[in-house]
Amino acid sequence: MRVHFIAIGGSAMHNLAIALHKKGFAVSGSDDHIFEPSASRLAKYGLLPEHEGWYPEKITTELDAVILGMHARVDNPELLKAQELGVTIYSYPDYIYEQSKNKLRVVIGGSHGKTSITSMILHVLQHEDMKFDYLVGAQLDGFETMVGLSDDAPLIVIEGDEYLASPIDRRPKFHIYKADIGVISGIAWDHINVFPTFKSYTDQFKIFIETIQPGGSLIYCEADEVLKQTVAETATDAKVYPYNLPQFTIENGVTNIVFENNIYPLQVFGEHNLLNIQAAQNVCAQLNISAERFYTAISSFKGAARRLELLGKTETANIYKDFAHSPSKLKATIHAVKAQFTGRKLIAAIELHTFSSLKKDFLAEYSGTMTEADIAIVFIDKRTFEQKNMEPYSEEVVKSAFSRQDLIFFNEPKILLKYLEDINITNANLLLMSSGNFGGVDLVMLKNNLLKL
Structure with a gap:
């Protein structure tokens, strides 16, 4: 079987490409941007495209299937070529x-x-x-x-x-x-x-x-x-x-x-x-x-990556990283850490990163979600608004939406990092929640500095 991936660098897409390669399929692919860890993992199996970009000449009638990723657009030149030639097109769930x-x-x-x-x-x-x-x-x-x-x-x-x-x-x-x-x-x-x-x-x-x-x-x-x-x-x-x-x-x-x-x-x-x-x-x-x-x-299950993942700990402090970003996930994760360590202060930081979480009309869904945190921090990288072509809003809008006037708001990674580096983590837990990367903040280095490792 010969299959070609349009947008091979996606999280699910590159894993499916590797799985089919290991099954004996002839796999090719294209993408306009391939980030880590996708790039290294594709390269390990000889599946990393030689050049980034879209190449309609890769699409021929010799292909048994084209697998189309969500990252591609409807006017993608490889997709248009596949449609023109009548090559069978699947989404990855298909x-x-x-x-x-x-x-x-x-x-x-x-x-x-x-x-x-x-x-x-x-x-x-x-x-x-x-x-x-x-x-x-x-x-x-x-x-x-x-x-x-x-x-x-x-x-x-x-x-x-x-x-x-x-x-x-x-x-x-x-x-x-x-x-x-x-x-x-x-x-x-x-x-x-x-x-x-x-x-x-x-x-x-x-x-x-x-x-x-x-x-x-x-x-x-x-x-x-x-x-x-x-x-x-x-x-x-x-x-x-x-x-x-x-x-x-x-x-x-x-x-x-x-x-x-x-x-x-x-x-x-x-x-x-x-x-x-x-x-x-x-x-x-x-x-x-x-x-x-x-x-x-x-009993031996340690959890999935970025799901209440323990970055490091001492006898009196734990630092967790979590994927939580929606209101229900945020509230459940904060409650979990607070209930598990009732005698410790909880410092909770959430990055609003997805389109849904940043949408001003949706922001009120976060009301009361951080009530159990002793210190509540919301971070929105101002570049994210620019990248998503969205109108930024003020700190007061965020505080009002979360129904918490003592909430601490940051929109620049360096200022967020400086604040976190200066916190007293004795008899406290730090919970860092995002589907992004906090504007590139090095969480491992932050953990080492806070825990004096």
């Missing part, structure tokens, strides 16, 4: 389905927790020595790539994003996979550039439920009232399995799950992670893994 249509498909959806739940399931399946394919949105310990495809695995576990499939396919990705086992972790309005109303967003989850295959299962978090109502309003023949918090204790900074008088200590914490664990446990039960075996395996 191609994942094409590679897995004869497998049992487990699809993890939801506004938050998708990566963690998927990672937990993969960890347990690997612990059980089961064969499986996968697509996950983070780099995991023990997995070389974020996509794994084979001919002989009987099942695939897919992180099912609700964002659009490609520039020419406006369906949410998780509609395309046709789940046999579908999971929804929760619903909290996101991607407002595509779903401008809350109803238009929640409707996508109803459609996802309707795509679950005959005889399939729906696993959902009944602690989420919006989700609970959405499930109740949606007609489905799927078997429905609601989940909620398990019994747990917190002792000496360690969270333990209590099940049938056995105690299972965890390396992750927070009620959101406990709910994620229960989602994963319900999936694994469908795959004939007992609860006892599941909880034994999950």
Whole structure:
């Protein structure tokens, strides 16, 4: 098979390219910008394009398929050439389905927790020595790539994003996979550039439920009232399995799950992670893994990259990095750290970086999300407004939206870094949350300076 990737440098795209290369496909690709770690990882397998840019001459009738990334535009010259020649064009979720249509498909959806739940399931399946394919949105310990495809695995576990499939396919990705086992972790309005109303967003989850295959299962978090109502309003023949918090204790900074008088200590914490664990446990039960075996395996799960990732610690301080950026993720992550370390001060910094989080009309959704932080910091790199061609707004607008007048606001990385370097972290935790990179601030160096490492 000969496949060509338009926008090969994307996070999911380059991982799919590597997975197909390892499967024996002839893979080529193009992109106008390829950043790290995509560039190094593509180069390792001889897949890095020799030159950046778009080259229509790469598109010929000898190709079996073109895989189109979301980063490309509808007028991309390679896409236009493929359409002109009649070459078969797939989005990457389309191609994942094409590679897995004869497998049992487990699809993890939801506004938050998708990566963690998927990672937990993969960890347990690997612990059980089961064969499986996968697509996950983070780099995991023990997995070389974020996509794994084979001919002989009987099942695939897919992180099912609700964002659009490609520039020419406006369906949410998780509609395309046709789940046999579908999971929804929760619903909290996101991607407002595509779903401008809350109803238009929640409707996508109803459609996802309707795509679950005959005889399939729906696993959902009944602690989420919006989700609970959405499930109740949606007609489905799927078997429905609601989940909620398990019994747990917190002792000496360690969270333990209590099940049938056995105690299972965890390396992750927070009620959101406990709910994620229960989602994963319900999936694994469908795959004939007992609860006892599941909880034994999950005890060694260390978390996915950038999901409450511990950068460093001393006896009196921890520094965490987290991907949280939406209001629900921000609130849950702050609550998790505060509840785990009740005697410590919490310094929480969030970078607003995505289009949705920066949209002035959406900003009020953040009201009260940082209430539990002792010191609340919001950072918006002023260059981000310029890059996204958005009108900047004032510090007072941010404080009002977050309903917190003592909130500290920064819009320049150097000033943010100077403030963080001067904080007293004794008997305190620092939580750094962003889907970006805080304007290029070196978090490892910051951690070393604060912890005197």
